[in-house]
Amino acid sequence: METFTLNAIRVIQNIPPGKVMTYGQIAAHSGSPRGARQVARLLHSMSAKYGLPWHRVVNAAGVISIQDKEHHLMQKELLQSEGVEFSGAKIDLRRFRFDPGEDRI
């Protein structure tokens, strides 16, 4: 069995530009439907190390969950540069959420 972390890393790397995934989605696709917090811990610990597109990960409300103001702003800028639109502080997940395999709906 591959670790949840490595699995989550793969899922995150599969998020295409201009789309976002929630922590819960990533956890579900990594084998732990309730493991959203593990995704959070993972990104907090090694987002930069693994070269992950960490900016494409937001919470279930479509809001950037980072507390660090600098990183929070950075994520918003990166997403906007990829074409993601913000409705105030929120992203319209109905339009920008990415679901592997659900793309033909």
Add this chain to the structure above:
DNA sequence: CGATTGACGCAGA
């Protein structure tokens, strides 16, 4: 090996 961490999710008020 036990406790802590953690950028969450959701039900209830």
Add this chain to the structure above:
DNA sequence: ATCTGCGCCAATC
């Protein structure tokens, strides 16, 4: 619609 509190669970310390 907003706010509060509790539960989750693997990796790290």
